[in-house]
Amino acid sequence: MKAALMRAQREALVVEEVDLAEPGAGEVAVRLVATGVCHTDKAAWRGNRELKVPMVLGHEGAGIVEAVGPAVTSVAPGDHVVLAAIARCGRCEACVRGEPWLCGPAGTTIFDGTMLDGTTRLSQGGRPVYHFFSQSSFAERAVVPEGAAVRVRSDVPLERVATLACGVATGLGAVFNAAKVPIGASVAVIGCGGVGASVIAGADIAHAGMIVGIDVAEDKLAYARTLGATHTVNAAEEDAVERVRALSGGGIEIGFECVGGARTMAQLVAMLRPAGNGFIVGAAPPGTTFPFPTDGFIRNKHLHGVLLGNVRPSIDIPRYVELYAKGRLPLDRLVTRTYGLEGINDALAAMETSAGRGVVVFA
Ligand SMILES: [Zn+2]
Numbered sequence: 637m638k639a640a641l642m643r644a645q646r647e648a649l650v651v652e653e654v655d656l657a658e659p660g661a662g663e664v665a666v667r668l669v670a671t672g673v674c675h676t677d678k679a680a681w682r683g684n685r686e687l688k689v690p691m692v693l694g695h696e697g698a699g700i701v702e703a704v705g706p707a708v709t710s711v712a713p714g715d716h717v718v719l720a721a722i723a724r725c726g727r728c729e730a731c732v733r734g735e736p737w738l739c740g741p742a743g744t745t746i747f748d749g750t751m752l753d754g755t756t757r758l759s760q761g762g763r764p765v766y767h768f769f770s771q772s773s774f775a776e777r778a779v780v781p782e783g784a785a786v787r788v789r790s791d792v793p794l795e796r797v798a799t800l801a802c803g804v805a806t807g808l809g810a811v812f813n814a815a816k817v818p819i820g821a822s823v824a825v826i827g828c829g830g831v832g833a834s835v836i837a838g839a840d841i842a843h844a845g846m847i848v849g850i851d852v853a854e855d856k857l858a859y860a861r862t863l864g865a866t867h868t869v870n871a872a873e874e875d876a877v878e879r880v881r882a883l884s885g886g887g888i889e890i891g892f893e894c895v896g897g898a899r900t901m902a903q904l905v906a907m908l909r910p911a912g913n914g915f916i917v918g919a920a921p922p923g924t925t926f927p928f929p930t931d932g933f934i935r936n937k938h939l940h941g942v943l944l945g946n947v948r949p950s951i952d953i954p955r956y957v958e959l960y961a962k963g964r965l966p967l968d969r970l971v972t973r974t975y976g977l978e979g980i981n982d983a984l985a986a987m988e989t990s991a992g993r994g995v996v997v998f999a
């Protein structure tokens with residue numbers, strides 16, 4: 637099969653033939669129909685941490701089950717599936733207590749390059765090719781753990797719902813699972829890229845009141861307004877904290893940081909009203925720190941970490957698909973660009989400068 641191979645970090649991906657082994661016990665083989673292209677792919681390619689190479693990136697796949705390994709019970713060949721970025725094991729403490737986004741074994745496979753059993757299914761010329769998120773969806777086919785394969789209704793386009801594997805689900809989950817945004821609440825969203833746009837769309841579905849979108853790119857702010865932002869702030873032109881405080885009459889109730897930067901995290905805390913809740917959704921480079929002024933504690937401000945939207949894939953992804961099917965979730969507008977696999981480098985290059993999310997669609 638064809639896959640976009642990362643031979644070295646920061647070098648252009650190359651589309652080549654690679655081999656994919658049969659699914660092992662508890663694994664599922666999927667023919668990819670589409671895959672989203674996520675900032676975590678870009679950060680990995682850029683080298684924010686060292687990864688084993690050659691590797692196939694990609695962790696927002698959607699496709700059709702071709703075969704299942706021994707002991708697989710939840711999906712069967714022919715099922716349409718979204719491949720959740722975190723492949724819950726179902727047995728660790730986090731999974732048992734209902735927080736599968738913190739699954740220990742799945743967490744280690746994100747960057748380790750292997751499947752849950754520590755081996756690879758990908759190879760080229762008999763040499764191992766490493767996995768990403770135990771998924772590697774920048775390829776025509778993938779073998780994934782059963783816990784990643786979430787069956788969805790077959791009458792929705794997989795190239796639309798692929799982004800529910802990670803990016804869009806991260807934004808929606810931050811709103812519905814982490815923040816539980818109440819009706820009428822005032823909300824600020826720092827960063828209106830793919831995830832931030834999804835937070836705005838989710839806050840609109842949740843009937844938030846004021847929704848303030850903050851970015852430094854005017855086209856992303858215009859895009860945010862089409863998704864439900866009631867106000868926008870260009871942080872390149874004015875002080876975002878002062879502006880949000882003024883708009884909200886002293887501070888925002890709920891804020892989301894979707895950039896993954898120390899400066900924007902400090903801004904998040906500063907723009908909260910007393911007893912407000914801030915959610916850090918963006919993934920900062922490893923080791924990033926930011927100052928948290930102690931008067932935030934005395935004013936009862938709360939700061940929460942969010943991982944992949946705190947999404948329970950097998951429950952939440954089908955719910956988001958239903959929202960899309962009912963016309964409530966604007967996935968058609970959240971996906972703004974499509975590419976073939978040969979266009980994967982263009983898809984990665986377009987991420988910073990383009991609003992919305994890019995998706996690779998397989999022929
Ligand atoms: Zn992602």
Ligand SMILES: [Zn+2]
Pocket residue numbers: 724725726727728729730731732736738739740741742
């Ligand atoms: Zn687990």
